[in-house]
Amino acid sequence: MINQHTLPVTFIKSATETNRQANSFRFPLFLQPKHRFILILIMPYTPLTILAQQRINRIIKAGDTCIDATMGNGHDTLFLAQSVGTTGRVYAFDIQNTAVEATRALLIHNQLQSRVNVIKASHQVMQDYITDPVKAIMFNLGYLPDGNKSIITRTTNTLAALNASIKLLTTPGCLTIIAYPGHAGGEDEAATIKDWARQLSDIYFQIEYIYPQSSRNRAPELTIITRC
Numbered sequence: 001m002i003n004q005h006t007l008p009v010t011f012i013k014s015a016t017e018t019n020r021q022a023n024s025f026r027f028p029l030f031l032q033p034k035h036r037f038i039l040i041l042i043m044p045y046t047p048l049t050i051l052a053q054q055r056i057n058r059i060i061k062a063g064d065t066c067i068d069a070t071m072g073n074g075h076d077t078l079f080l081a082q083s084v085g086t087t088g089r090v091y092a093f094d095i096q097n098t099a100v101e102a103t104r105a106l107l108i109h110n111q112l113q114s115r116v117n118v119i120k121a122s123h124q125v126m127q128d129y130i131t132d133p134v135k136a137i138m139f140n141l142g143y144l145p146d147g148n149k150s151i152i153t154r155t156t157n158t159l160a161a162l163n164a165s166i167k168l169l170t171t172p173g174c175l176t177i178i179a180y181p182g183h184a185g186g187e188d189e190a191a192t193i194k195d196w197a198r199q200l201s202d203i204y205f206q207i208e209y210i211y212p213q214s215s216r217n218r219a220p221e222l223t224i225i226t227r228c
């Protein structure tokens with residue numbers, strides 16, 4: 001779903017930057033200078049899934065607890081399981097059997113199944129399964145690639161899961177969300193995530209939006225929330 005020829009652009013929400021600095025850049029419609037978001041970087045194309053993993057990789061260490069909120073085919077679950085080492089723990093959620101089976105198979109193939117709780121449940125009930133503080137949480141929204149496209153993340157559930165995530169996240173901690181405005185319901189979900197991220201406290205959270213310059217084509221977007 002990611003356009004291979006687009007350049008991602010990163011914006012960081014910063015309470016310390018002045019509006020004068022902010023005004024020297026052209027802001028996308030959803031980010032106005034009054035919100036004090038600044039353009040800090042234009043980077044060459046890297047898939048957003050890889051960018052999300054790179055950012056999570058900066059923060060997690062052996063022994064940490066992490067969550068894959070949308071396990072899908074298990075790629076992020078596998079990445080997290082490899083990162084937390086033998087003493088760490090990963091909780092992976094999905095609502096469909098196909099995803100659960102694909103993830104289990106991938107973990108078994110890599111002999112990492114003992115590090116992961118594979119949970120067939122909706123992500124908004126994560127607090128029923130996890131009481132430990134969590135270092136990193138990954139959301140990759142939308143539908144299962146090559147799967148049933150009618151089984152997609154829903155804005156209401158996503159919002160509830162994000163609120164649960166923020167309560168579990170450690171300091172420092174990192175939450176990544178990849179949203180897909182291009183499919184039915186995806187635009188509303190992506191807009192809701194931006195609104196939700198904007199209301200988080202500047203004191204405790206750094207918010208970054210990474211999205212391709214061709215975002216008018218409703219390309220995928222990555223939001224990175226760092227608790228610091």
Ligand SMILES: C[S@@+](CC[C@H](N)C(=O)[O-])C[C@H]1O[C@@H](n2cnc3c(N)ncnc32)[C@H](O)[C@@H]1O
Nearest residue numbers: 070071072073074075076094122123140144153
């Ligand atoms: C884009 S895929 C995730 C890809 C995955 N991260 C990977 O690495 O392969 C989105 C997944 O979200 C799942 N999903 C949809 N609604 C969900 C919910 N309420 N709770 C948990 N997972 C959900 C879908 O079943 C689908 O497998």
